[in-house]
Amino acid sequence: MNEDRKRILDMLAEGKITSDQAEMLIDSLGAPAEPVPAPAPSPSAGWPSGPSAGGTPKFMYVKVRSSGKDTVDVKIPLALLRAGLKLTSLIPPQAMEQINESMAASGMSIDFNNLKPEDIEEVIESLREMEVNIVSTDGDNVRVFCA
């Protein structure tokens, strides 16, 4: 490319072409744009962008985008949530008391003893229509949805 330009400038210097012609020739060379490297595909590139309109959602998605370019993408099977909640109803009472105490000490006063199997199904059903979208003033964005 540089050789072509040099040749045109040489021709101009030798008076073989006019300055207008030289300009036209240089323009016609039209430096092609440098190929832009494609960004590395994110593992979550194929994920849905929001809750599914119909059908049965199979996964819960948690997406965090911070203004500091930190990103967190988590995909959890809903069946795992269901199995986990069902497991809580089978934990021995002594162990459950300890779990409840530990959670209360951490600021989460959830009593899993009150969680019944029918409640679990209701929770799962509710999750299907749930969408949490938090946008902070810092530009951080947290989205939780099922699809």
Added chain:
Amino acid sequence: MNAVLWPLAIDVRVRERTTDKRGVRIWFPFFVLWPLLLLLVALVLVVSAIVDLALLLSGGRYHRYTLLVLSSMRLLSQTRGTHAHIDSDGSLVDVDIY
């Protein structure tokens, strides 16, 4: 009840974006542990069934250890499809359970 299929493999990738190093990737074929796990679960189920029976006969208020073991195995199987991607401060962490 749906079929219970334990995870086939676990893939963990850790990479530092700022350096040229390729990072660390651990691909663990979990299915090689299946026979061992099956043996262990069978043993635990026998013990838990005996404990449950003993608790039931003695009037114990809790005798569902067998169900607890089965549910735990089910929980393990439902982890398939879990994916986590964390990109923070130039560090990339990806965890996949297949």
